[in-house]
Amino acid sequence: MLSHDCVCLTRGRHVIRQWTVQEDGVSRDIHVKPTLVCNSSEAVYSWIRDGYGIGLQLEWDVEKDLTAGRLEICLPEFRHVSLPLYAVYAYRGGYPSPKTKAFLDYMSGQMTSQQDNAAVSSR
Structure with missing residues (x-):
């Protein structure tokens, strides 16, 4: 992963350059050297899709591009550690x-079936 051009997100003044991944069920922190950084997740996604480097994205965010072949999962041996989601x-x-409970129940089912995060790159 260290030899790839990496596209990273920033939060405030902090560049998220530490990617916590699981390899064979064991968590590891990998420190990447980004070639591009931005505080917009949409811009990061666009850069990845346009071939400027690899980056971490939630699979449900990139599902259509994966299916269409515009993106591919790279480094499949590494899976990003699941992140908590709060309602x-x-x-x-x-x-x-009752409407909120129905929504929470539905989303809970969706989240358990789609827990993966992936490192993706353009094809």
């Missing part, structure tokens, strides 16, 4: 409304 809703007596 925040208005407190109304301790229980979510």
